[in-house]
Amino acid sequence: MDFSYSDEQRMLKDMVDRVVADQYSFEQREKIIKSDTGYSPEVWSQFAELGLLAVPFSEAAGGFNGGGAELMVVAEGFGRGLVVEPYLSTVVLAGTFLDAALGDDAKADALEPIISGEQKYALACYEPNGRYDPFWIETTAKKDGDSYVLSGKKAVVLGGDSADRLLVIARSSGDNPGKNGLSAFLVDGNADGVSRDGYTTFDGHRAAEIVLDNVKVGADALVGEEGGAAAPLQYALDRGIIALCAEAAGAMEVACDLTLDYIKERKQFGVPIGSFQALQHRMVDMRISLEKVRSLALWAACSLDAPDAERRQRLAAAKAMVSKAGRHVAEEAIQLFGGMGMMDESSISHYAKRIVLIDHYLGDGNYHTDRLIDLLVEENAAA
Amino acid sequence: MDIQYNEAELAFRDEVRAFVAEKLPKEISDKVKSSEHVSPEDMITWQRALYEKGWLAINWPEKHGGPGWSPIQKHIFEEETAEAGAPRILPFGLNMVAPVIIKFGTQEQKDYYLPRILKSEDWWAQGYSEPGAGSDLASLKCRAERDGDHYIVNGQKTWTTLGQHANMIFVLVRTDTTVKKQEGISFLLVDMENTPGVTVRPLITLDGAHEVNEVFFDNVKVPVENLVGEENKGWTCAKYLLTFERTGIAGVGISKAALEHLKQIARNEQAEGKPLIEHPRVAERLVELELELMAVEMTNLRVVSAAEAGGVPGAESSFLKVMGTEVRQKISDLYRELAGPYALPFPDLDVGEDAFGPEFSASASSTYFNLRKLSIFGGSNEIQKNIISKAILGL
Ligand SMILES: Cc1cc2nc3c(=O)[nH]c(=O)nc-3n(C[C@H](O)[C@H](O)[C@H](O)COP(=O)(O)OP(=O)(O)OC[C@H]3O[C@@H](n4cnc5c(N)ncnc54)[C@H](O)[C@@H]3O)c2cc1C
Numbered sequence: 001m002d003f004s005y006s007d008e009q010r011m012l013k014d015m016v017d018r019v020v021a022d023q024y025s026f027e028q029r030e031k032i033i034k035s036d037t038g039y040s041p042e043v044w045s046q047f048a049e050l051g052l053l054a055v056p057f058s059e060a061a062g063g064f065n066g067g068g069a070e071l072m073v074v075a076e077g078f079g080r081g082l083v084v085e086p087y088l089s090t091v092v093l094a095g096t097f098l099d100a101a102l103g104d105d106a107k108a109d110a111l112e113p114i115i116s117g118e119q120k121y122a123l124a125c126y127e128p129n130g131r132y133d134p135f136w137i138e139t140t141a142k143k144d145g146d147s148y149v150l151s152g153k154k155a156v157v158l159g160g161d162s163a164d165r166l167l168v169i170a171r172s173s174g175d176n177p178g179k180n181g182l183s184a185f186l187v188d189g190n191a192d193g194v195s196r197d198g199y200t201t202f203d204g205h206r207a208a209e210i211v212l213d214n215v216k217v218g219a220d221a222l223v224g225e226e227g228g229a230a231a232p233l234q235y236a237l238d239r240g241i242i243a244l245c246a247e248a249a250g251a252m253e254v255a256c257d258l259t260l261d262y263i264k265e266r267k268q269f270g271v272p273i274g275s276f277q278a279l280q281h282r283m284v285d286m287r288i289s290l291e292k293v294r295s296l297a298l299w300a301a302c303s304l305d306a307p308d309a310e311r312r313q314r315l316a317a318a319k320a321m322v323s324k325a326g327r328h329v330a331e332e333a334i335q336l337f338g339g340m341g342m343m344d345e346s347s348i349s350h351y352a353k354r355i356v357l358i359d360h361y362l363g364d365g366n367y368h369t370d371r372l373i374d375l376l377v378e379e380n381a382a383a
Numbered sequence: 384m385d386i387q388y389n390e391a392e393l394a395f396r397d398e399v400r401a402f403v404a405e406k407l408p409k410e411i412s413d414k415v416k417s418s419e420h421v422s423p424e425d426m427i428t429w430q431r432a433l434y435e436k437g438w439l440a441i442n443w444p445e446k447h448g449g450p451g452w453s454p455i456q457k458h459i460f461e462e463e464t465a466e467a468g469a470p471r472i473l474p475f476g477l478n479m480v481a482p483v484i485i486k487f488g489t490q491e492q493k494d495y496y497l498p499r500i501l502k503s504e505d506w507w508a509q510g511y512s513e514p515g516a517g518s519d520l521a522s523l524k525c526r527a528e529r530d531g532d533h534y535i536v537n538g539q540k541t542w543t544t545l546g547q548h549a550n551m552i553f554v555l556v557r558t559d560t561t562v563k564k565q566e567g568i569s570f571l572l573v574d575m576e577n578t579p580g581v582t583v584r585p586l587i588t589l590d591g592a593h594e595v596n597e598v599f600f601d602n603v604k605v606p607v608e609n610l611v612g613e614e615n616k617g618w619t620c621a622k623y624l625l626t627f628e629r630t631g632i633a634g635v636g637i638s639k640a641a642l643e644h645l646k647q648i649a650r651n652e653q654a655e656g657k658p659l660i661e662h663p664r665v666a667e668r669l670v671e672l673e674l675e676l677m678a679v680e681m682t683n684l685r686v687v688s689a690a691e692a693g694g695v696p697g698a699e700s701s702f703l704k705v706m707g708t709e710v711r712q713k714i715s716d717l718y719r720e721l722a723g724p725y726a727l728p729f730p731d732l733d734v735g736e737d738a739f740g741p742e743f744s745a746s747a748s749s750t751y752f753n754l755r756k757l758s759i760f761g762g763s764n765e766i767q768k769n770i771i772s773k774a775i776l777g778l
Contacts, residue, residue: 126724128740129654129656131654131655136655199728199729200729201728202749207728209739268519268522269519270522276765278765278768278769334755335764339542339759343586343588345586345587349752352752356752357748360724361724364720
């Protein structure tokens with residue numbers, strides 16, 4: 001057992017920390033969020049130059065062959081800086097899906113535009129009626145000669161507003177909800193019949209509601225096997241969860257640090273408010289919540305190759321813990337800052353928003369608790 | 384012991400219900416119930432309707448225009464109006480500065496300000512907090528120096544709720560710097576509109592709303608007639624006002640309406656093929672909140688009926704503040720949770736709604752984050768617990 005970073009992981013961490021420190025002051029971030037695109041093309045090409053856009057991909061795909069730990073290192077750094085670039089949507093979700101779904105030659109071609117930073121992708125999976133269930137797919141893919149016709153609605157598609165290409169999950173057969181009969185298609189973001197309604201999210205990212213109205217695509221748009229999208233989808237979502245949990249850990253770390261600094265400096269009744277024991281224990285409880293998330297995020301990150309039941313358990317546990325412990329840290333941080341914690345101009349409020357809203361991506365605490373209950377039921381049936 | 388309302392109380396409740404049914408415009412109550420933005424005009428519309436009925440100034444003595452209600456009647460009124468989705472009564476004039484003027488003001492001040500407050504002619508703001516004086520209010524620095532018939536005010540107030548609409552502000556100012564901090568404070572009324580040197584700057588909160596402000600005073604000349612009570616005795620006024628700030632602090636009616644809103648959402652919204660209320664975890668949360676709220680409701684009634692019997696709610700109101708605000712915050716947390724992925728779109732405040740996902744989801748995250756304020760203002764919950772531990776537990 002060895003919990004220390006390898007030399008390469010340490011270099012990766014230093015590199016991420018450096019870009020974030022250089023490019024991501026509070027003011028720079030505000031500017032980026034308010035810009036038309038909602039991300040910075042300069043920062044994005046810097047990510048590309050540094051190789052960050054290749055971290056989780058296999059060598060065959062032209063990637064770094066990074067595992068969960070490398071993804072965690074990157075995402076934690078992004079969490080500390082509240083980075084809003086579409087890394088999760090492009091690299092972690094759409095990118096790793098392509099990596100998992102395609103053969104060696106095809107994946108190198110497919111991932112080149114992502115790794116080089118030329119194009120941004122978005123995974124158009126979740127639907128308005130499906131809430132957090134990725135296998136709730138009402139969107140249909142109907143075969144029409146050599147082509148497919150896609151129709152349906154996609155909800156809160158991360159990065160969907162500006163993505164050059166959409167990786168659309170559609171049902172080519174099988175009953176909804178279910179994993180059978182799901183297929184994936186790469187669709188041009190501006191293809192005929194695609195309409196996108198983009199918006200800023202509460203935590204400063206971008207997303208879109210997407211309607212596919214008889215979108216006609218060629219057979220070459222199909223990614224991997226027809227009906228075989230469920231496995232690469234799970235592969236991508238697992239990595240997405242690792243990234244989100246690590247990001248939460250990074251953001252929570254900064255939220256705890258900022259709060260600690262604040263209660264040491266802020267004086268009321270002639271003394272720093274951090275000298276009140278009532279607040280000292282609250283601060284300690286925040287740190288305990290942070291340690292819980294760090295531990296489970298790490299455990300999940302190191303379990304991507306574990307046997308199925310273990311992997312599922314650790315991913316669900318980490319995300320469920322982020323829901324609970326993250327909210328705790330966010331609420332307490334605001335409370336200990338008093339009125340200042342409520343201010344848009346205080347960075348703490350932006351950390352609090354990101355930490356709380358991470359719960360609303362890729363399944364919330366309830367959803368993942370239900371997954372843990374599934375495992376319990378399976379275990380019970382096997383016993 | 385009888386925990387039911389008696390016949391007279393029930394009759395009063397019916398009277399309130401009938402009035403609300405007739406006079407509260409549906410477009411206003413709809414906004415309140417779905418946590419949408421309520422405009423200043425909406426608030427004033429409702430206040431005028433209450434004024435015409437003689438039910439606006441429920442905490443005032445009858446001779447100044449109060450309805451002469453018992454504590455239980457006031458409680459019934461607050462519950463019924465909140466549950467029906469009435470906008471909140473702006474407290475700054477009616478429930479803050481007015482009681483202070485009634486208790487400590489001159490006859491001229493009463494004659495001039497009280498009718499204007501009743502008719503919603505003035506919009507008052509509360510100028511207590513400063514950047515350096517929040518929980519430790521008595522350390523305030525905003526300075527007022529006597530110069531002939533005027534005070535010259537210099538300094539800053541902050542977190543001033545809805546100060547952008549206000550034309551009047553009551554401020555705590557320091558008039559003596561040489562004595563103990565509580566003893567050099569005075570209570571001044573400032574005309575924000577017609578006095579040069581007052582500047583209001585918006586503060587945007589984390590939900591993107593403009594609800595609070597900074598107010599700067601730069602050599603502002605305030606006539607001495609605007610002093611309430613004696614010079615350097617302002618702390619007495621300030622503390623007296625706080626006892627009124629705590630009326631209705633439990634917010635039981637508002638919480639009930641908010642919980643009812645959630646139940647409706649849970650019944651109407653489908654997720655994964657069935658209504659949210661059929662998801663066991665949602666049902667469990669609803670029930671949990673219900674029992675918490677029942678505890679607040681009955682505690683509130685116990686305090687109210689003690690007041691009816693002549694006891695004065697003192698430190699007990701600190702229990703109500705903590706319990707009431709915690710449950711309201713938890714309700715808003717479930718609201719955000721119910722919105723699911725649609726908690727994410729940032730509502731376009733200019734449009735007043737967002738077009739993404741089910742309609743109810745538009746205000747979910749903003750309500751959750753906005754209501755963090757409940758445990759911070761009105762004496763933070765930590766300060767309330769300090770009061771309880773000292774005044775009730777003797778620690
Ligand atoms: C939305 C909003 C609207 C407001 N509207 C108004 C208004 O209209 N007019 C007005 O005058 N003010 C208003 N306020 C200000 C409000 O009254 C103050 O925010 C409040 O008094 C807390 O002060 P503070 O923000 O300076 O926090 P601080 O006093 O700095 O407190 C920071 C933290 O330390 C804790 N703390 C402080 N002292 C102690 C202690 N002795 N023991 C344990 N914990 C302690 C607090 O509970 C809090 O958690 C508003 C505030 C908000 C957020």
